[in-house]
Amino acid sequence: MTHFQQWSKATPKEKSSMVQSEIRTVQEQRRAKAVELSRQGAWMKWNLPERKITWAELWRMEPFRISFMLRSVYDTLPSPSNLHQWGLIEEPSCKLCGERGTMAHILSGCKVALTQGRYRWRNDKVLKHLAEILDIERRKKRPSKTEAKQIRFVREGDTGHATKSQQHFILDKGSEWNMRADIGKKLVFPECVQTTLRPDIVVWSQSSKMIVAIELTVPWEERCKEAYQRKKEKYTELMTTCRERGWKAWL
Ligand SMILES: [Zn+2]
Numbered sequence: 001m002t003h004f005q006q007w008s009k010a011t012p013k014e015k016s017s018m019v020q021s022e023i024r025t026v027q028e029q030r031r032a033k034a035v036e037l038s039r040q041g042a043w044m045k046w047n048l049p050e051r052k053i054t055w056a057e058l059w060r061m062e063p064f065r066i067s068f069m070l071r072s073v074y075d076t077l078p079s080p081s082n083l084h085q086w087g088l089i090e091e092p093s094c095k096l097c098g099e100r101g102t103m104a105h106i107l108s109g110c111k112v113a114l115t116q117g118r119y120r121w122r123n124d125k126v127l128k129h130l131a132e133i134l135d136i137e138r139r140k141k142r143p144s145k146t147e148a149k150q151i152r153f154v155r156e157g158d159t160g161h162a163t164k165s166q167q168h169f170i171l172d173k174g175s176e177w178n179m180r181a182d183i184g185k186k187l188v189f190p191e192c193v194q195t196t197l198r199p200d201i202v203v204w205s206q207s208s209k210m211i212v213a214i215e216l217t218v219p220w221e222e223r224c225k226e227a228y229q230r231k232k233e234k235y236t237e238l239m240t241t242c243r244e245r246g247w248k249a250w251l
Contacts (some may be wrong), residue, residue, distance in 0.1 A: 007063045019058060023065055029076045040074045046221045072103065084176050108220040119218070124183065127200050129179040134214075138177035138203055170250055174208030187235040193241050197234070199251075210248045213239065 010018060043051050058066065066108060071077045080101030085094035094101035096112035106113075113119060181201045189195050190204050190211065201214035213235060219227035233250050242249035 007044065009207060011035055015059060018063065018064065022063070022070065026070045026076060027076055029074070042075065042222070043073050046224075048224060056097055072107070075103050077103055081105075081107050106251075108223075123216065123218050126218055127181065130134055130214070130216065131179075131183060131201055134201060134203060135179060137171055138179050141152060142175040156226075162211050167181070170210075170212055171203070173248075174205040174210040176207050177203050177205050179203045189238075192245060192247060194240065195238050197238050199235065208248075209246060210250075212250045215251065232240075 007015065007018065051190065068077070076082065080094060081092045082091045082103070092100055094105055094110055094112075096110055096116075098104060099110070108119070110118075116199060177199065178190070180190070182198055187198045187200070187202065189197065189199075190202060192204070192211065199213040200216045202211065203214070204211040215231045216225045217231055232251065239249045239251050
């Protein structure tokens with residue numbers, strides 16, 4: 001029976017023990033290689049919002065995905081460099097370019113993989129998912145400006161203040177949103193500004209004069225800040241131009 005068949009036939013209790021045994025395996029591997037703790041503990045230096053995974057999500061995940069996720073955090077995936085360290089292969093080098101095949105190299109740093117479009121493929125998968133969610137959100141019916149200005153009734157005991165998440169959802173500030181995504185064909189920026197820049201997604205509302213440019217990047221965890229700064233700088237001028245033309249613009 002394959003890993004997947006085992007998983008789909010398992011009862012919740014069995015699933016729980018499968019997950020626990022997977023965690024134990026990873027933990028054992030981690031202990032066994034205590035020498036490399038600086039590498040396996042690399043995740044402690046990530047300056048990122050914590051990812052919370054619920055049990056419900058875990059039940060839905062394929063075992064290989066759970067395994068990949070855990071092992072990628074602790075750097076115990078079978079990268080050429082790890083396989084070499086475990087005495088399973090002679091050369092620790094990347095099969096594509098010959099450089100040392102560490103996990104960081106394989107998943108994010110190989111120039112040959114980059115030119116072959118392997119990272120682009122991953123990027124596009126994430127982008128497509130993001131675009132689908134945004135497309136549903138932008139179609140949701142929102143009150144027009146005049147309706148929104150009407151008196152808002154507040155329930156007894158309620159403060160009437162919007163919650164944090166409501167305050168921060170940009171699409172709620174406008175209505176009649178259009179959307180273009182850089183998937184399949186090249187994105188052309190909306191006509192309000194002439195530019196050759198192509199963000200990954202643009203959502204804009206002509207009637208509300210609002211525009212949201214979305215640029216996706218899937219960087220190595222330790223390089224998130226750097227990647228964010230780079231993208232921010234790339235689009236600063238474009239966003240300023242949009243604002244100068246009377247648009248409310250967000251990146
Ligand atoms: Zn390589």
